[in-house]
């Protein structure tokens with residue numbers, strides 16, 4: 001069985017973002033980077049599946065500049081067999097359609113039985129790439145998976161809908177599954193596996209070899225939200241803060 | 257602009273979000289028609305043309321077929337803009353329709369701008385304004401971002417015929433079992449977010465809730481990790497609450513969490529990150545480590 005996992009490296013969301021001089025993206029220096037949260041669920045599911053079926057081969061792919069190799073190394077240490085970096089210094093300027101086109105071009109003749117993606121990226125949150133890749137390859141996309149099972153060339157997924165409702169759906173492989181929070185608990189790479197990962201294959205392909213499409217979406221600007229009814233901010237010594245908060249609760253609420 | 261609005265219908269009922277689509281089109285002053293997979297006794301009250309696919313044949317979930325039907329309706333309507341809600345239905349279908357139309361997709365629109373559409377970025381810490389570079393566009397709207405239209409009138413229905421196609425098999429719905437606590441009724445809720453750091457610290461939040469005479473709640477990652485049971489979860493996929501006091505402890509303020517608690521009367525947030533988006537709905541944001549602040553506040557309240 002041939003499995004592909006697509007991961008994106010995103011900034012730590014607790015970072016202080018600064019809008020870049022271009023005015024359309026954020027300053028990338030001084031940020032800590034990590035694997036998109038949803039994509040860790042994708043890696044974990046693929047690694048679990050690999051242990052269930054014999055002879056599975058697991059490729060992890062990421063489009064982006066050299067720094068994404070750190071994310072790929074972690075995925076290798078979690079249990080992926082090989083990594084592919086579609087090298088793109090300007091990945092942040094590509095829209096979801098272009099990212100999906102590059103992934104689909106890579107996957108095209110490789111006959112992946114299953115492709116795992118996250119349901120959305122935390123920085124862009126478009127929720128498009130997974131479904132687009134599946135459509136481009138002409139395979140079913142099963143989105144928002146919170147439960148996954150594989151047996152006899154078919155996948156069964158529980159999709160999460162709104163209001164506590166789930167839908168069970170099934171499709172034959174090849175198929176693509178987009179992973180939602182709660183699907184599993186991603187493992188931490190162990191030291192021996194981190195060492196082993198160093199010997200695994202890391203392939204680099206310039207994105208231009210695979211991507212021929214123009215962007216369909218134009219970013220006009222990126223900015224901090226306009227502050228609406230903004231909060232009163234309290235800073236300082238914890239003991240003082242506690243007193244201030246009790247004062248405010250007494251004054252402005254009826255709970256104390 | 258000519259818009260086709262893709263309404264939502266589930267378990268035999270028209271969903272209220274359908275009126276948010278209409279509200280959006282009205283705000284844009286766009287001409288619009290609707291598309292719906294539904295039964296004839298559950299149609300939206302609106303004075304507009306409606307392309308209807310019978311749910312008994314088209315089924316509530318069958319994206320390959322629904323895509324085809326939407327494309328057919330879009331063609332008949334002469335639509336250049338197809339609009340969905342950014343929901344489990346919308347984010348599943350929209351990219352399929354966008355690709356088939358060679359259209360740009362604009363996801364999770366929160367506001368209409370003069371030159372484009374405003375979207376959240378980086379967990380809602382930033383906002384991005386975008387526009388389509390293509391002749392046609394597919395848009396998904398953040399649930400709750402647009403005022404629902406008033407319900408009045410009746411649609412002119414055109415039924416679509418159905419040619420069977422499917423890539424997936426729908427096996428059925430499952431409802432998460434109801435929990436033991438009804439946070440919806442609580443007057444004071446203190447919720448633990450991922451910022452509490454580890455499972456043992458949830459007890460700290462529980463203690464604070466008790467000292468304040470309320471219930472404790474949790475954000476989704478805390479529940480997903482098994483640190484708190486599901487009936488404690490606040491948000492779109494958990495409970496919707498409206499207490500007199502909501503205390504958000506180490507919660508960033510993602511839209512899906514806010515959707516569940518933004519009707520609270522008074523919101524106190526404790527967060528190490530001054531820029532955390534929870535600040536947009538909080539009355540007071542205390543910049544502190546919850547591991548120090550929560551026990552100190554509890555002690556003072558008890559003392």
Ligand SMILES: Cc1cc2nc3c(=O)[nH]c(=O)nc-3n(C[C@H](O)[C@H](O)[C@H](O)COP(=O)(O)OP(=O)(O)OC[C@H]3O[C@@H](n4cnc5c(N)ncnc54)[C@H](O)[C@@H]3O)c2cc1C
Nearest residue numbers: 449450451475476491492493494506507508512528529546
């Ligand atoms: C379809 C869908 C449905 C969802 N439904 C829900 C839902 O129902 N409910 C829900 O909550 N989420 C839901 N989510 C998830 C949501 O998008 C966020 O991922 C989630 O709300 C984040 O939880 P959090 O704020 O606890 O964690 P994070 O976003 O990781 O935030 C942690 C916060 O803690 C702060 N912090 C860190 N350390 C400390 C410290 N020592 N002291 C104080 N503060 C600290 C950080 O600054 C940060 O702001 C859903 C997502 C999707 C896609």
Ligand SMILES: Nc1ncnc2c1ncn2[C@@H]1O[C@H](COP(=O)(O)O)[C@@H](O)[C@H]1O
Nearest residue numbers: 006007063117118120121126127128129
């Ligand atoms: N640059 C990228 N490289 C590899 N996979 C990606 C990239 N961007 C997005 N993806 C995948 O597509 C999913 C959805 O992303 P998005 O459409 O940007 O919300 C992510 O969770 C990833 O699995």
